[in-house]
Amino acid sequence: MISVEEAQTKILSQIVRMPAEWLFLGASLGRTLSSDIVSSINLPPWNTSAMDGYAVVGADTEGASQNTPVHLTVVEEVQAGQMPNKKVGRGEAAKIMTGAPVPDGADAVVKIEEAKCSGKEVTLFDQVEVGAFIRKKGEAAASGERILKQGISIRPFEISMIASLGISQVSVYQKPRVAILATGNELADLHEERSLCQIYNSNSYGLAAQVVDAGGIPMLLGIARDNKADLAEKIARGRYADFIVISGGVSMGDYDFVKEVIEELGVKMIFWKVAMKPGRPLAFGTLFGKPLFGLPGNPVSSLVTFEQFVRPALLFAAGRDRLYRPVVSAVLEDTVKKHRGLRTFLRGIVSTREGKFFVRMTGDQDSGILLSMVKANAFIILPEETEQVSAGTEVSVQLLSDIGLC
């Protein structure tokens, strides 16, 4: 058996980045840039006013005060979206709106609240510094400047930035397509009539949602029954996906045919077992040149192992560099016993009190109990060598989202 980290390293060594595709900017939220964004314009394209006010020659205001105000002649008014028609000379000013280009000659803007205007004359009561309330040409982005680097995830902020450069399409990494196959005679699918001896297929839907959450496109291959022919036929349908994920059938039971079938299909196995709980029977290899994951069939084991192994692989394929969920230190509020030799992932609820993290278990940790998974916002990670952790001990906790912090 290999450790969780060894397994993650072996997996990532087999993953390649997806090729690039062009997307309309508005559809690129959550994707990752596959090439740099370089500005081809200056932003702002000219010196612009940051305020509604008067564009003036700073030197004209020298010595201005309440008692010795300065009077300037307003030569024109410049609205946003207009170019100035006139220069501003000594003794002159131009009324100017926020975002409008500053006329040649002017080198400062006085806020409208600080000026008194009467007809063609404006009176100022204070000195202004050269450059005041002027946004310099190119200060937000200079022509030729690299604005965003390849590998950056596109949030609303990046979309606004890219649009401001006049760029309406971006090159991003393609989304990986992930074939998902459930296995087992005991499974009925949601659209099927369930016979007395069956339970509903839940893994396919949980895994598909995890794929979407990790930026992939799920492709459901349905349920393969516990016989080699059906398994072989359905696994082969995964040939055109970028990843293949099979849940169940990877243990050592008499009817666990997945190993045999993928070997016949030509799999190159990388590992078969990971020293963790839940999730020990976890298979990874490549089939048809695609990464193939054999996840355990218990519902919680399937979700947990996806989070630790498949998700980072999908994020890497989709261009991300930050592959793992944040791990923080938290005070354990329960006393926990575990088996020596296995890294243990318990379902927990993290809360913050006085700036410190605390974590408690969500209840029954049997890997068939989804109810303790839906209550969780984190995994409590206990090291291999430990057999018991007492309440009050600091433990590592992997946060499952920023939404669920109590």
Place this chain on the structure above:
Amino acid sequence: MISVEEAQTKILSQIVRMPAEWLFLGASLGRTLSSDIVSSINLPPWNTSAMDGYAVVGADTEGASQNTPVHLTVVEEVQAGQMPNKKVGRGEAAKIMTGAPVPDGADAVVKIEEAKCSGKEVTLFDQVEVGAFIRKKGEAAASGERILKQGISIRPFEISMIASLGISQVSVYQKPRVAILATGNELADLHEERSLCQIYNSNSYGLAAQVVDAGGIPMLLGIARDNKADLAEKIARGRYADFIVISGGVSMGDYDFVKEVIEELGVKMIFWKVAMKPGRPLAFGTLFGKPLFGLPGNPVSSLVTFEQFVRPALLFAAGRDRLYRPVVSAVLEDTVKKHRGLRTFLRGIVSTREGKFFVRMTGDQDSGILLSMVKANAFIILPEETEQVSAGTEVSVQLLSDIGLC
């Protein structure tokens, strides 16, 4: 001017939850349940084996050990997906696979690794406790049990849980539709030829992505020019949305007609200014019975005020109870000066070192500089009364996502 909290309270008092809609389970990721999920089945539907092994009568193993093993007769084999044909009596056992129903009469399962089988006989070397490796009927979900409460956000875990109950459609809150209108003569849209005196419209695209991120559906109304007729015509197109968001035109400038126009259209104004920076000129009211936000036109101000005011409103409408991003305490690494009287939101980079949060500024905080927004993973929030905060001080920091923690 009202405070940020007063503004948030006044806004939320005007927001109603969206009505419910039915969605296929697989399409419900990220949505919020509008009614409880109650199980109509027992899960598992019968006592099932948690292991591959032998179903036995616990009492038969009393006193079993390496030296005094117990021999039982194997009466049948039960696979997952089959019902047992026979009872297990005293002195008998049934071979059983993980997930298969435990035959009547048996009350414990012995793992296959701990038994020795030869023909029709199985030999056990240890006592087993009654109930060992049996998953009890209904222990994962009992018929009639409320499994998930209304108001819960649907993650992959919830999807797996719901599927396991055989439920393929869920009732969720509808997504709010959000009309977005940019204003200003200086704006050219991404599909337009930009004239010399224009800059590109970026706010519409940033806001649209923020709407998607907050679970809404953006509806772009384009750009209204700085005249009352165009504004009135375009704002009126927002009539069929659930929210109206206008960026720009809400200041006191000579060409800021938004206030006049929405008053003519019959707006019920709630407030006009908030004591914050960026974002002071922020308008909120209701028009056509829909919440209307007038956001400032500077690109960063627009993004910041959306985060503080529009996002929580959309989350509430879409059924969420957790409306605000997590705020943590962090050590400020720069010394910052600010204007007294305004709550200030600075763009920051939060990092963790030795379990503590640290935050530094991203650079130029002018509200025209998007570059310092795309570098940020947090807002540093400085209180109204403060004029200077020294490096080393603990400050409040609003995290923008869990992805960007350094």
